[in-house]
Amino acid sequence: MDKKKKLKIVKKKLKILDKIQNVRSKNNVKWMDLCRLAITLDPIKASKILTAINKFDTKINNLVKTLTK
Numbered sequence: 072m073d074k075k076k077k078l079k080i081v082k083k084k085l086k087i088l089d090k091i092q093n094v095r096s097k098n099n100v101k102w103m104d105l106c107r108l109a110i111t112l113d114p115i116k117a118s119k120i121l122t123a124i125n126k127f128d129t130k131i132n133n134l135v136k137t138l139t140k
Contacts, residue, residue, distance in 0.1 A: 109121075
């Protein structure tokens with residue numbers, strides 16, 4: 072593959088990543104709003120749910136580490 076073609080592909084993929092980042096940032100705000108609501112309504116249950124979510128996130132992170140070794 073020549074350099075120009077590769078550069079064009081890279082630029083296109085980087086633009087897509089920028090769009091994903093933009094959407095994720097908006098989604099993260101909504102997640103935090105939801106967490107605030109949950110803590111306000113039932114802090115004990117909300118904490119248990121957040122703990123469970125964190126455990127799954129840790130598992131996912133460990134799997135990603137395995138892939139990137």
